[in-house]
Amino acid sequence: MTSAERSPLTRKLSAFVALSEDELAVLERLHQRRRSFTAGRDMVHQGQSARVAYILSAGWVCSYKLQPDGTRQIVDFQVPGDFLGLRSVLLRTSDHSFEPIVDIEAAEVLTSDLLEAFTQTPRLATAILWAASRDEAMVVEHLVGIGRRDAGARMAHFLLELASRLALVGMGSKEGYDCPLTQYHLADTLGLSAVHVNRVLRQLREEGLVTFRDAHVTFHDYGGLVDLAGFDPAYLDQTGPLLK
Amino acid sequence: MTSAERSPLTRKLSAFVALSEDELAVLERLHQRRRSFTAGRDMVHQGQSARVAYILSAGWVCSYKLQPDGTRQIVDFQVPGDFLGLRSVLLRTSDHSFEPIVDIEAAEVLTSDLLEAFTQTPRLATAILWAASRDEAMVVEHLVGIGRRDAGARMAHFLLELASRLALVGMGSKEGYDCPLTQYHLADTLGLSAVHVNRVLRQLREEGLVTFRDAHVTFHDYGGLVDLAGFDPAYLDQTGPLLK
Structure with missing residues (x-):
């Protein structure tokens, strides 16, 4: 069993689609650049032009927006298997900040890696889109929660x-x-x-x-x-x- | 000039990427199944299993969630050039409802059409992902607005x-x-x-x-x-x- 097969992201995507050996290999390559981040120190700042996303493999992160008056709205939390900043990869600036809540392990994914993976395996692209759609559905639920x-x-x-x-x-x-x-x-x-x-x-x-x-x-x-x-x-x- | 070149979606995506003739042709084919909907009558119901999305070409639509107590939270509005239900194409049920605010014109897009278009032209896929990322960024802003x-x-x-x-x-x-x-x-x-x-x-x-x-x-x-x-x-x- 490869490390990607065991990764939380693989477990998560498997709820949507049974991935082939080839697709698992592409997913594994996305996990190559492993990095650690320290609790409490921002990984990506709001407004930063960051054409990089992360796949969280251990620990918890929160994404938030600061308001001009200094108050903070937490948009969502990321747990193992979640993408961080998938949206920012395509928008020209990051629209919010990411802060590790505990020390975390994550794989860095460049825009170019992601687009290459999408071209190689459209089914993996669809699975990642599924995860992104699910993330957005959660933000909608949070909006409804606060509103209603x-x-x-x-x-x-x-x-x-x-x-x-x-x-x-x-x-x-x-x-x-x-x-x-x-x-x-x-x-x-x-x-x-x-x-x-x-x-x-x-x-x-x-x-x-x-x-x-x-x-x-x-x-x-x-x-x-x-x-x-x-x-x-x-x-x-x-x-x-x-x-x- | 083809109809797709003139469509609001084409204008919108052009803010992100200059589309080639081939890509414009694929985009045009996505506009083939034109449909009209009447103001005030839901197009897609919350909880409905709807593997179809729409490209809005004329009119305004609102997307909302009903709460068990009958109150309604509007999540967002769609204006010409916007996708409706792009998220629901991948999730197995629609997580909210769509209601035309005025009589509207829209093109129906099946999941299979969309995935085929993605495979044919990865750059167009990226542009549509950009639009989806932008939609999510708007929902985040609405969350921050209501919260803060x-x-x-x-x-x-x-x-x-x-x-x-x-x-x-x-x-x-x-x-x-x-x-x-x-x-x-x-x-x-x-x-x-x-x-x-x-x-x-x-x-x-x-x-x-x-x-x-x-x-x-x-x-x-x-x-x-x-x-x-x-x-x-x-x-x-x-x-x-x-x-x-």
Whole structure:
């Protein structure tokens, strides 16, 4: 088994398409330039002209936009198997920043590598487009969450989405998952204050639904949380033998 | 000049790449199945398994998600030259609904047509990916707007973004543009009530910045509105001789 076969990205794409030996080889070559980044130090700055993307193989990253007044909106989190900056490869500037939440391992992918891989194996291109479409569907869900869900449903939806995403790469289940996010991350994601985040998490715990403590999320009543959030995982499009 | 050379999509993609005769011909073939849709009647329903996308050639469409409680979050609008449902082509279900705001003209594109076009002309594929990346960047901006901008800046940003997008297809300028949206559309987009939308628009008018009346947006002080919104059009990536 090659390293690409074992990579989280390979596991993820396999939920969409069964990759051939040739396609796996092309995917492996995309993993060649391995790099490490330190927690808390930005990898790509908003406004930077960065024609490079990364495939995250270990650790968590957040992507965010700073507002002129200094407030921060977290757009999304990346977990192993996710692309970072796939969008920026084609736009002429990066429209947001990436910050590793813990020390991470990632493979650097140049625009030219990606376009070459697309030309060699259209099916792999389609699989990567699938992953990009899924990323966009998540951003849409976050938009709906902030626009239309109350704080409890918003938090529940967010914790359930992470569980599904992590399950796809073998790092989560209906029991729970390890999660390095702080209350400040949650606040900047959900458009709440850190105090409000605290209160919402206490309420969900007291209702016997979920506990987030000591960097671990534990589901006590997965079905109850799904009902509270109105969580329908169809937008994640992972109809394999996972959480659905 | 062929019809595809004249199409709004061709104008838009030309901001990214100069298309060859061959590529224009492939693009033209994507425009073959022309269809009309009536205002107010959904084209694609949330949850529908729709392996078809559309290229909008005339009229406006909104894409939205309904929440279990019946409230609606508008995710984005599509104007001539935009794809509808490009994401749904790869995901197994449509993650939102599309409603024509006025009577529209669109070309139907099957998944198979699109993948065939991608294989024939990787450069055209890249241009379409650019358009998809730009669409996602807009959704990110809307997320930031709802999460972090006050009502005035949110409205100003939205009206400015539409001006840039319409300018790209010759339908808007720094003077203004025709706009068929109602206050209910604005409310469901910006996470405000219709009453609040009214108040914000009156305020922007009284400050001498912009008037939205009788289906037309008129900029009185474009620069002032840009300042109020903190609008940086870099995320739209249209460095041609347009609004920037």
